[in-house]
Amino acid sequence: MDYKIFQLGDVTLQSGEILPNAFLAYQTYGTLNEDKNNVIVYPTAFGDQHYQNEWLIGPDMALDPNKYFIIVPNLLGNGLSSSPSNTPAPFDRSRFPKITIFDNISFQYRLITEKFGIEKIALVTGWSLGALQTFQWAASYPDMVERIAPFCGTAKTWPHTYVFLEGVKAPLVSNAEWANGEYTLQPKTAMRSIGRVYAGWGFSQAFYRKELYRELGYNSLENFLTDFWEKNFLNIDANNLLAMLWTGQHGDISANHLYNGDFEKALQSIRAKAVIMPGTTDLYFPPEDSQYETEQIPNAVFRPIESIWGHLAGRGIHEVDTKFIDDQLRNLLKLT
Known part of the structure; x- marks a missing residue:
């Protein structure tokens, strides 16, 4: 098995339902330094597992495992973390409870703090639904997250x-x-x-x-x-x-007890230095939505990916787009 399992135990979800014996699958790249200040969190997107994130990790990339300790937590429901397909009855299959983005980040926080004793995260980044998790990290734990770089994704799932x-x-x-x-x-x-x-x-x-x-x-x-x-x-x-899909459809960084649905307040609470990278031709997450969100975040800059590769400009399959994302991450990580 080329990944690790963090046992969460019986967890109470945002819905109030209890998911017994929950677990979070994750993989790490690189080594945690003595000061524990070289941490990057890179959540997976809808339908992806940690393998699909590896295109952005490497010794010649901004996410260099020789320099950083990169943690890739798998989204609940993706078949590796607790999911309908691997949960025993009575919570198996269609009876698997509804999991929110807020739940996912709460569990990832437990992994980061309980397993590794980490208090600061240098960067959270992610694509698509991973971008939404990136925003949620910064809104849920504004004092912990120093930088964020969400790409091809928004801080909530807009109606379209x-x-x-x-x-x-x-x-x-x-x-x-x-x-x-x-x-x-x-x-x-x-x-x-x-x-x-x-x-x-x-x-x-x-x-x-x-x-x-x-x-x-x-x-x-x-x-x-x-x-x-x-x-x-x-x-x-x-x-x-x-x-x-349910998790994605109900994504909203303000849909929790911290912000009670006040979306602007949630965005304005983000203290991290932020580079927001929508795709200019992304049909899921149009750049206009990202521009509005960027304007609400105090330390954010808007850096659209000028590409006709649509949403998949952020998928690591087009070299020009990959270089743009990597360059933005490299520059962001240099900021103090």
Whole structure:
């Protein structure tokens, strides 16, 4: 097993429900120094596991494991941390409780403090739903987080993104194969359909017009739809997918007892030096939403990723975009 498990025990969720024997899967890169001041937290995105974060980590990158201790916690519901697919009855499958972003960060905080005794985090960064977790870290623990760099993601799920995710969910929950979450075999037809729904949103119109999928090794649009998009979702358990979708749809850094739904107050509470990096053609998280959020954060700068690779400009599959993100992280980490 190329990751570690932090046992959380019986946890009381934000909903008030108790999830027994909960656990957080995580991986670390690099070594924690004696002063414990070289810590970077890099949460996973929707549908991802820690492996999918490794493109941004390396000796030639800003997230250099020879210099920093990088912790990648796995989102609950992703199949490695507590999820519908690995939780015993009566909380298995469709009965898995609703997990919020606030819950996830509370558990990550326990990992950081109880397991490692860390009091300061040099940087929190993340893509997509990992970006939302990044914002939540800074809002939940403003005295602990020194810098944040969320990319291709917002501090809450705005209504248009919520609606998009409803469209993602529909092919699954309306399919007889799903059997209300009690399937014996994965509902592959529905998951393929979800891949095709996502395909129209993940990249920009210009990306498709210019047939840039050919740069990724796909020789036709149909080949790209089947071998990139469909295959991606066939590897995710359907109940896990729905659990993560719920978490994503209800993301809001102010939806907790700290801020009682006051979104501006939550943003204004962030003390970390912040670089906000939306994708200029991101159809999930348009840059206008990020610009508004940036204006509310006291020490934030707006650094959009000028790219026609849409949301996946932040996925590590386009060298120019990857270099831009890495450069921004490098500059941010130099700030004192």
